[in-house]
Amino acid sequence: MIATPAFLAGCNSGDSDGRLPLDDTQNDDDTGTPPDDPGDPPVLNPTDEDLDGDGIPNEDDACPRVPGDDPALCDDTVDTDGDGIPDQYPAIEPYIGDGLVNQPWDNCPQVANPSQSDLDGDGTGDACDSDQDDDGVLNSADNCPMVANPSQNDENGNGIGDACDPGIEDGYSCSVEGIYSPMLANDADTRAMTSVDATHCLLGGGDLGSLLCGVQNPGYLTDDDTDNAAVIYNSDLLGLSTVTLNVSTGTDFVYPAGNRLGVAVRNAPQIVQLGLLTNGGLQIRTLLNGEVQEETEGSVGADLDLLGLSQVIGGDDFEYLVFETSLPFDSVEIFSGGFELVSLLEELEVSRVCAAKEGVAP
The missing domain is CATH 2.60.120 (Jelly Rolls)
Known part of the structure; x- marks a missing residue:
């Protein structure tokens, strides 16, 4: 059995057995009462096999992307789009120590996007960002939706902007913002x-x-x-x-x-x-x-x-x-x-x- 690190769980759950227990070494007396300072947050080591780095392999983890093994940490009451990323950071470590509890986590809470990719770094995930490259041109009208090109130059007129057009089959394109x-x-x-x-x-x-x-x-x-x-x-x-x-x-x-x-x-x-x-x-x-x-x-x-x-x-x-x-x-x-x-x-x-x-x- 794989040992699990200590986490402080802050939400009620019908499956309390799945919660990570408090570390006994963090109690200041025999009553089990946590001290004012719960100690250092747990060390997480994410890998492809353990995405949240909590020591529990993905296939055995009730919430593979959230530290801990409690299904309440990622059920549909806290993860609206069901992508495994809660809408907000839960009241567990390391988020308590980082001051992130109840802050937004999922950058597209209404659209499943487990990768959380955010090309332009504006805090809105690509899956729900109407302007992914943040060049002022909406994706639906952008001839290079993944590469910022506000001028929309398309010298060869093939519908692909110079900034993302590497080919010459439709004509060589050369412009300041282009590949060439x-x-x-x-x-x-x-x-x-x-x-x-x-x-x-x-x-x-x-x-x-x-x-x-x-x-x-x-x-x-x-x-x-x-x-x-x-x-x-x-x-x-x-x-x-x-x-x-x-x-x-x-x-x-x-x-x-x-x-x-x-x-x-x-x-x-x-x-x-x-x-x-x-x-x-x-x-x-x-x-x-x-x-x-x-x-x-x-x-x-x-x-x-x-x-x-x-x-x-x-x-x-x-x-x-x-x-x-x-x-x-x-x-x-x-x-x-x-x-x-x-x-x-x-x-x-x-x-x-x-x-x-x-x-x-x-």
């Missing part, structure tokens, strides 16, 4: 910044290039206006001119392996149809500490896997080039140059670069 978020200068995690290498532009290039080759408004790539775009231009058709636009983290933040990188560009279908991502005319690269990790041409490091095209909402004719990455990175580089560059792509507009801050790809 843009690399922005005002992002506290990344403090993204841009740089341009136009030193190999035809006819001499300065920091931003020459009349025939360079980058206009590189800072537009990391501002929070999604309608803005940096413009990479390169009129060289002989492979003599190259220009690179880089966006990198300005902190120690590193994007994890197993990611999906989205680069929003204009004329994306044309880029893919002409094979410009594999013939050297245009390359997307990921880097870590200045070293190339993966790229679309695949000649350095591992090959950056193009998953396809996806629309970007809010920008005319912009689409995402979506890549699956397998290595961590802290910067993304867009390179224009090579012998296969064609006149149709003398200008390439790039509005943003997005990735997940936590790994998502299988």
